[in-house]
Amino acid sequence: MYIPEIAKLGHVSLVTPNLQKSLWFFHEVLGLEITERSKDTVYLRVNNEFEHHSLVFLAGDRAYMDHVGWRVKRPEDVE
Numbered sequence: 038m039y040i041p042e043i044a045k046l047g048h049v050s051l052v053t054p055n056l057q058k059s060l061w062f063f064h065e066v067l068g069l070e071i072t073e074r075s076k077d078t079v080y081l082r083v084n085n086e087f088e089h090h091s092l093v094f095l096a097g098d099r100a101y102m103d104h105v106g107w108r109v110k111r112p113e114d115v116e
Contacts, residue, residue, distance in 0.1 A: 048092060078094065078096070
């Protein structure tokens with residue numbers, strides 16, 4: 038039986054009804070860096086992180102977790 042190897046958490050994508058308030062908290066209070074922004078989506082990461090983002094905020098009508106992305110060691114681990 039093949040057991041996939043998860044290397045680490047890649048990112049978390051959250052939907053928020055108040056994009057500005059969520060961004061204020063994670064950027065201004067916690068200090069995450071904004072790496073990219075569009076009208077309804079903001080990508081953030083911890084300072085000195087190598088990846089493009091570790092947290093994504095999407096504007097929506099209610100708060101919920103959209104998805105979690107994992108980093109794996111090998112392409113076949115995704116299967």
